[in-house]
Amino acid sequence: MVPLNEEMILNAVAADNGRLPSTVLIRPGDDMALLEWPSNRLLCAVDQVVVGVHVTTSTPIELIARKAVARNLSDVAAMGALPVAILACATLPVAMTQEAAHELLASVRQWGREFGAPLIGGDTTIHTDVAAPLVLSITVLATPRTDGIVVTRSGACVGDLLIVSGALGGSFGEEGLGRHLTFTPRVRAAQTLIDALGTRVHAMMDLSDGLGVDSGRMMHASSQKGGCALQAQFLAEQIPCQCGVTLSCALGDGEDYELLAAIDGRAAAPSGFTVVGQVVARAESDPRLAVVLIGDECEDATQLGWTHGSK
Amino acid sequence: MVPLNEEMILNAVAADNGRLPSTVLIRPGDDMALLEWPSNRLLCAVDQVVVGVHVTTSTPIELIARKAVARNLSDVAAMGALPVAILACATLPVAMTQEAAHELLASVRQWGREFGAPLIGGDTTIHTDVAAPLVLSITVLATPRTDGIVVTRSGACVGDLLIVSGALGGSFGEEGLGRHLTFTPRVRAAQTLIDALGTRVHAMMDLSDGLGVDSGRMMHASSQKGGCALQAQFLAEQIPCQCGVTLSCALGDGEDYELLAAIDGRAAAPSGFTVVGQVVARAESDPRLAVVLIGDECEDATQLGWTHGSK
Numbered sequence: 001m002v003p004l005n006e007e008m009i010l011n012a013v014a015a016d017n018g019r020l021p022s023t024v025l026i027r028p029g030d031d032m033a034l035l036e037w038p039s040n041r042l043l044c045a046v047d048q049v050v051v052g053v054h055v056t057t058s059t060p061i062e063l064i065a066r067k068a069v070a071r072n073l074s075d076v077a078a079m080g081a082l083p084v085a086i087l088a089c090a091t092l093p094v095a096m097t098q099e100a101a102h103e104l105l106a107s108v109r110q111w112g113r114e115f116g117a118p119l120i121g122g123d124t125t126i127h128t129d130v131a132a133p134l135v136l137s138i139t140v141l142a143t144p145r146t147d148g149i150v151v152t153r154s155g156a157c158v159g160d161l162l163i164v165s166g167a168l169g170g171s172f173g174e175e176g177l178g179r180h181l182t183f184t185p186r187v188r189a190a191q192t193l194i195d196a197l198g199t200r201v202h203a204m205m206d207l208s209d210g211l212g213v214d215s216g217r218m219m220h221a222s223s224q225k226g227g228c229a230l231q232a233q234f235l236a237e238q239i240p241c242q243c244g245v246t247l248s249c250a251l252g253d254g255e256d257y258e259l260l261a262a263i264d265g266r267a268a269a270p271s272g273f274t275v276v277g278q279v280v281a282r283a284e285s286d287p288r289l290a291v292v293l294i295g296d297e298c299e300d301a302t303q304l305g306w307t308h309g310s311k
Numbered sequence: 312m313v314p315l316n317e318e319m320i321l322n323a324v325a326a327d328n329g330r331l332p333s334t335v336l337i338r339p340g341d342d343m344a345l346l347e348w349p350s351n352r353l354l355c356a357v358d359q360v361v362v363g364v365h366v367t368t369s370t371p372i373e374l375i376a377r378k379a380v381a382r383n384l385s386d387v388a389a390m391g392a393l394p395v396a397i398l399a400c401a402t403l404p405v406a407m408t409q410e411a412a413h414e415l416l417a418s419v420r421q422w423g424r425e426f427g428a429p430l431i432g433g434d435t436t437i438h439t440d441v442a443a444p445l446v447l448s449i450t451v452l453a454t455p456r457t458d459g460i461v462v463t464r465s466g467a468c469v470g471d472l473l474i475v476s477g478a479l480g481g482s483f484g485e486e487g488l489g490r491h492l493t494f495t496p497r498v499r500a501a502q503t504l505i506d507a508l509g510t511r512v513h514a515m516m517d518l519s520d521g522l523g524v525d526s527g528r529m530m531h532a533s534s535q536k537g538g539c540a541l542q543a544q545f546l547a548e549q550i551p552c553q554c555g556v557t558l559s560c561a562l563g564d565g566e567d568y569e570l571l572a573a574i575d576g577r578a579a580a581p582s583g584f585t586v587v588g589q590v591v592a593r594a595e596s597d598p599r600l601a602v603v604l605i606g607d608e609c610e611d612a613t614q615l616g617w618t619h620g621s622k
Contacts, residue, residue, distance in 0.1 A: 052439040128363035
């Protein structure tokens, strides 16, 4: 068991430089990486996985790395963009072994490559507090499609159909080892959707806090942008639930990492997507951003989601 | 005292969107930010500040934010590049107040703007472990100069002069409240240097682990690149020491965040830079990457620096 040493970890990262694409002109080992940039637009985001928050102390290291990378690629999918590269920033627990640190970074690199976003830079530090957990943040860089289409979450209109890319709910799984650790970011599904519908894809986002809460966010953003109060209206029987998952969990559980899109009401959802509802005008007296119709009942769908830090 | 709530923090970040430059086409609040990119090259890096490692629990929040931003801008300076934007990823202690979290992000934004790199995105999470410290990682995006010059750390040659941009040592200061919290990244000095010397600036890096260790890294990288074993040779009396700092500390203390550059031996260092030594060929029998000449003595300068995790 080799004790942690940052320099050895950084050297191990640089040792794989030969496998990077030729568009990476300056590779790990210098103060910054230099990339040939394929367009005159750039998309970027950062997201993190913290042990104790997003994963547990017993989550295998490879899956921690995978989740951290995949969450970011899910954001790329949500914009309809194409991934280019990732950077990783790791704060390691004092008690972590050198082998485990290497495994973490090798896994980040492997999953980045697997998902089309090679690891081009990063930073590693070791906590001083013996109880402090692993923090792994990933920055992702992406480029728009060649047709320039980028899909925000704020373009939904009255009459749009709401569609999702897969079955929802129960992602955390028994003992926390569920789909949230093994999902594939929907980069290809997003491209298929835009290939088929072009600018008739009005709004898109990935589902991280549950369909109820997240659709409410899309309605909020789109209402602000369009100047018209919107509401997401779901039909209970149309929502694809994961096996053994209740409707309430399908609407309320977080970490599905499926796509939610609002498409032109006259368009047909391509294969792989399910229509789950529509966008309607919201009455002034109705504060609800998302509702679900269950028989004759109409329930607030935003009360079921998982908001970080409030629970 | 308001308890922490991530969504309120994110909303506060988005509330300042109106002040972002018009080149930020999609602003905080969506899954990713979208930027007009000013060239066909992109530089990026990520660096972090962790309470207990880089700052203490008593460091004022504004200075934690400042240091996190400034460290990254120092990397931009080191490449001779021009800053474009930053993203921030914060893992907040459980006991942090909402006000403190807002101050942290407002400070990141303010210092980003001050240093020419507006905050265009980020992520915030709250630790579950009550003892876990604040982790703040910053990603910086930069673009090359219009003449395309980018300076790596691997271009030093035999005969080059070694120059530094300021006085060294004692950055941590008494009680840890020294220059490492308040330095200004040398972005302008780097530009002045390249404006004056162009491609005669052969190599450059910022000093984070001490002149001795860092110059050794430059020699190592340049030896590998150029295929010739190099050594940095400093003259003790030429090294600019901060007031009250010994030579040993000027060579060995970390966190100077001054620039070290190797320039063509026939060039003159512009105003603001001091010649501290030269690059020489290293004898096969000599493993030392950097030495300092003190009178008749020649000492290993790399043994004095601060290597993360080894001390």
